[in-house]
Amino acid sequence: MSKMSKSQAVLQSEKITVDFSGFKAIKNLDFQVKPNTVHFVIGPNGAGKTTLLDVICGKSKASEGKLTFKNKYDLTKMTEYGIVHKGISRKFQAPSIFSKLTVFENLEIAMKQKKSLSGILFAKLKKDNKKKIDDMLNLIGLSEEQDKKAGSLAHGQKQWLEIAMVLMQEPDLVLLDEPIAGMTKTERMKTGELITQIAKDRAVLIVEHDMDFVKEYADVVTVMHEGQLLREGSMEEVQNDPQVRQVYLGRKVEAHA
Numbered sequence: 001m002s003k004m005s006k007s008q009a010v011l012q013s014e015k016i017t018v019d020f021s022g023f024k025a026i027k028n029l030d031f032q033v034k035p036n037t038v039h040f041v042i043g044p045n046g047a048g049k050t051t052l053l054d055v056i057c058g059k060s061k062a063s064e065g066k067l068t069f070k071n072k073y074d075l076t077k078m079t080e081y082g083i084v085h086k087g088i089s090r091k092f093q094a095p096s097i098f099s100k101l102t103v104f105e106n107l108e109i110a111m112k113q114k115k116s117l118s119g120i121l122f123a124k125l126k127k128d129n130k131k132k133i134d135d136m137l138n139l140i141g142l143s144e145e146q147d148k149k150a151g152s153l154a155h156g157q158k159q160w161l162e163i164a165m166v167l168m169q170e171p172d173l174v175l176l177d178e179p180i181a182g183m184t185k186t187e188r189m190k191t192g193e194l195i196t197q198i199a200k201d202r203a204v205l206i207v208e209h210d211m212d213f214v215k216e217y218a219d220v221v222t223v224m225h226e227g228q229l230l231r232e233g234s235m236e237e238v239q240n241d242p243q244v245r246q247v248y249l250g251r252k253v254e255a256h257a
């Protein structure tokens, strides 16, 4: 992360409200994401978690408030494309890989395209790009699968490829929607390790329902309820909060019993 100090927020939400024809899915939300942090957002169905990611990436618009990114950009005034360009990338739950292309080709497509001026520059660029893709393949553990069609990968591998495609944009903030949905136990663990690894250089904000996963990998947990921030802290802190237990975690425990 460039010039940002650890204590500075990469994303600062001030009194954000998202209004769907009179229904406020998010109400007056003050919230911060710090750099180099694995930050989970949890809460009951309808709490506003997805809407929070939507408003950050520009898919939904805030009716009030300010969302400041890297101390500079007010996301509420920007387009979805503009937001990606400034450094926020989101991996949606729906698949977005190109199944008929190879793993390598998918990463190539996802790379930030830079225009080159001369043949020499272009050749160098190609070499740099190859190195970048190789590093990424290594990070997600798919080096050996690089020439396979993306469609032939296992579910977990497809998800990691998607995460890698998001990372090719070189974002400072990555948004993930339930990244371990449908994964095996081993795949979940690998995903957790991957997230820990990528948060060394950027912030990762994750909506998640699997509390075992959150417990294992969270630096910070934000609990949302009815469009508002109910509690924020370490998993241990939010877990021991009576209000959180009442509206969410307690209920989950009962449901499991």
Ligand SMILES: Nc1ncnc2c1ncn2[C@@H]1O[C@H](COP(=O)(O)OP(=O)(O)OP(=O)(O)O)[C@@H](O)[C@H]1O
Binding pocket: 020, 023, 024, 025, 043, 044, 045, 046, 047, 048, 049, 050, 051, 052
């Ligand atoms: N486009 C929309 N139009 C109207 N209401 C919406 C819209 N999107 C979301 N809502 C409502 O806003 C509230 C918050 O929805 P959201 O999807 O953000 O919740 P969530 O916390 O992500 O829930 P879940 O855990 O079930 O995914 C819900 O009551 C939902 O019905």
